[in-house]
Amino acid sequence: MITDSPQLPLLGRPSTKDNDAYQVGVTLPEADREDLRKLNTKAEVRTWTLLKAEEHERLMLVYRSMHNATVLCGTLPTELLSLIFVFATATTWLGTRSRVALRLLCVCRRWREVALGCSEIWANTLDTGTFHMGEIGVNNADTDDEGEDGFGNEEDDEKQATWEEKNGRRQEYEYFLFALKLSASRQLALHISSFPQHFLSVTLPEHTSRISRMTIKITSEDVFEQLYQILKSGMPLSATR
Structure with missing residues (x-):
């Protein structure tokens, strides 16, 4: 004892x-x-x-x-479950913020396996919302010490808000890359409002052969020039307008 x-x-x-x-x-x-x-x-x-x-x-x-494995959703054939997932992720009113595809991964092991193996789900994910990925780097200056009173100040609050915004954009960019990878060889329709600097030079050129439609916000002449060079090198599925 x-x-x-x-x-x-x-x-x-x-x-x-x-x-x-x-x-x-x-x-x-x-x-x-x-x-x-x-x-x-x-x-x-x-x-x-x-x-x-x-x-x-x-x-x-x-x-x-x-x-x-014994309930109805667990006994459906993989093909039928995939069709249901495709339908669920094709609803445009939900947008990227809902991240339906990620929610499917959290239900159970079988749903996760089916969702990860269905490239159309992830192509839908890229097509059903506008991505705001912005500049995702965080400046060390954003983590300065608190004010003299020990409680911070308005400037600290602004820095915290800036950090949270950048962190949200980083997560959105990671989600975008994750969906891009799992979309495999599917045709892509992209809608992008903001993006990090290396997006046009590294990420986008790797997938130009799959892009059938793309909406992108141009914020400067440099961005326009970079995008022009990508378009000039060839996007065979994209219709010229």
Whole structure:
């Protein structure tokens, strides 16, 4: 028995202070209670309970996977489930902010496998909203110390807002690249409001052969010149207007 503490919860008669823990302990299976009686210190109890919790978490995932395999959405043929996903991601009113395709990945293992293997879903993702990716670099000056009063000031608030905006654009760009990769050989329709500097020089040229439509906001003569050179090098699927 444990000797470094009087009346260890879960094993013997509890004190008033430990009554809640005792009530939890008595609900354990007899085999677990027997294992607990063999432990000698609280440290051993902590280690044992963490290991048991991890074990049951793994079992819970297995049970949920087994359950999902028996419900209707888990028994649909892959082809039909893919069609449903394609329809769900083709709804333009949701826009990029809803990130429907990413939500599909979080439902269960089978949905994730089907969604990752369906390139049309990710082509739809790129076509159903306008991406605002902007300049995603963060200047070190944005993390200056707080004001003299220790509570920051309006300038700090502005810097925080700027950081959050840049972080949001970074996440949107990562989402864009993720969808671009999974869209495989599908034709692309892109709608881009802002983008980082290397987008025109690195990212876009790799996929010009797949672009059938593209809407892009031009903010300077340099951007126009870069885009012109890309168009000049050839976008065979894009109709000239």
